[in-house]
Amino acid sequence: MTQPRPFDAPRALALAAQTFEIEARALLGLAARQGEGFAKAVQAMLECRGRVVVMGMGKSGHVGRKIAATLASTGTPAFFVHPAEASHGDLGMLMSGDVVLAISNSGESDELAAILPAIRRLGVTLVAMTGNADSTLARHADLAVSSAVEEEACPLNLAPTASTTAQMALGDALAVALLDARGFREEDFARSHPGGSLGRKLLMHVRDLMRGGDAVPKVAPAAGFNELLREMTGKGLGFTAVVDESGRPAGIFTDGDLRRLIERGAELRALTARDVMHTRPRLVRADALAVDAAEVMEQHRITSVLVVDEDGRLVGALNSNDLMRAKVI
Secondary structure (H helix, E strand, C coil), rough: CCCCCCCCCCHHHHHHHHHHHHHHHHHHHHHHCCCCCHHHHHHHHHHCEEEEEEECHHHHHHHHHHHHHHHHHHHEEEEEECCHCCCHHHHHCCCCCCEEEEEEEECHHHHHHHHHHHHCCCCEEEEEECCCCCCHHHHCCCCCCEEECCCCCCCCCCCCCHHHHHHHHHHHHHHHHHHHHCCCCCCHHHCCCCCCCHHHHCCCCCHHCCEEEHHHHHHHHHHHHHHHHHHHHCCCCEEEECCCCCCEEEEEEHHHHHHHHHHHHHCHHEEEEHHCCCCCCCCEEEEEHHHHHHHHHHHHCCCCCEEECCCCCCEEEHHHHHHHHHHCC
C-alpha cells in the first residue's frame, strides 16, 4: 500500500502552478489543431434537423454532460446519452437527422466502439472529438475534431487532466461558434434561463409585477385632502395617483409631499388633490420590461412609478419593493 508523504505546502503550490501551465499550453495548442474538421462539425450541428446527442465514457462522459448542457442553453438542442446504456436500449433516443458528438481521448473506448456500427446504421452524422486521429472512433466518424494534448497535468501522465480541459474548451468553442452562426441574442439566452438573473431582467415585464385594479391608489383632482390621505394610507404604497375623468394620470401625491406640507404648516383640510399633486408623474408602460422601470426609478431617485396602457390610461402601480421581491434589482 502506498504510504502518504508528509504534507509539503511549497510542493503543493509548485504542482498547482505546473498544472496550470500544462493545461494552459494544452488549450493554446488546440487552436493550431483546428481546421476543416472543426468548421464542418459546426456546420453539421447548425444544419442538424434533429438534436446533437453527446456521448462519452468516464471523465469524457462528465465533460460530455456539460457540453450537452451548454449547447442546449445556447440555442442548439442537445442531450447526453451514456454509451453503456445506449447498447441496452438508449440508442432508441437517436433518430435519423441527429448529430452524435462522441468524445474519447484515446478513441478506443470499448463501450463507444461497441455501438459505432449501430450508430452508423441509424443514418446520423457522427462527429468524433478525440486525441487520436488514427483511432477506431476517428476512422468510423464522418468528421473528427482534435482534442490532442502533448501531456497530462498528472505527474504520472495517467489521470485525464489536460485532455479533459481540452475537451471542455472544444465544447465551449463549438457552442460559441454555433450561437454566433444562429444570431443567438441575450433575449434567446434569457428564454432558456428564466430562473436566472438575466432571465428575470429580460423576460419580466411591468405588467407581471404591478399592482392593479382596486390595489392602485387613485383619486380625482377635485378630491378633498381627507379623501386623498385615506386613499394613500389605505392602499399602503406611500402615494396616490390623481386621475382625470379620462382615466389618465394628471399628477401624483406622495408621503414625502405630505411631510413637507406639514413642515410648512399648511392648512391641509382646505386643500384638494389638484392643489398638492405633482403634475408630471413618472410613467411606464405596462408592456415595458421591469428592468426599464427600475432604471426610471434609479434615474429620478424615486421609489414608485405609475403604470399606463398604450392609450396613457392608468392601469397599475409599481414600487421598488415589488422589483426587489422579483429579484429584478
